Amino acid sequence: xxxxxxxxxxxxxxxxxxxxxxxxxxxxxxxxxxxxxxxxxxxxxxxxxxxxxxxxxxxxxxxxxxxxxxxxxxxxxxxxx
Numbered sequence: 151x152x153x154x155x156x157x158x159x160x161x162x163x164x165x166x167x168x169x170x171x172x173x174x175x176x177x178x179x180x181x182x183x184x185x186x187x188x189x190x191x192x193x194x195x196x197x198x199x200x201x202x203x204x205x206x207x208x209x210x211x212x213x214x215x216x217x218x219x220x221x222x223x224x225x226x227x228x229x230x231x
Contacts, residue, residue, distance in 0.1 A: 166228070174225065178217040185213050 167174065186209065194205040 167225070174221060178221050182213050182217045185216075186210065 186206070189209060190206050194209075197205045199205075200208075
């Protein structure tokens with residue numbers, strides 16, 4: 151195993167991560183917030199509570215997971231291209 155190559159790839163990816171920190175953190179937070187505002191206000195007010203759980207409490211974990219999955223795939227596949 152070539153440790154110099156692994157170290158070079160690691161340093162390149164860490165450098166890229168620190169350069170794009172704003173895009174990696176702010177962009178997902180803004181897009182997730184927009185999803186919540188749009189779907190929460192448009193749909194959430196029309197859906198009654200089911201089993202004591204409101205629509206907002208139901209959709210937030212899914213939106214967080216969607217954001218994490220999208221960013222993890224995006225950041226992991228960046229080195230391929």
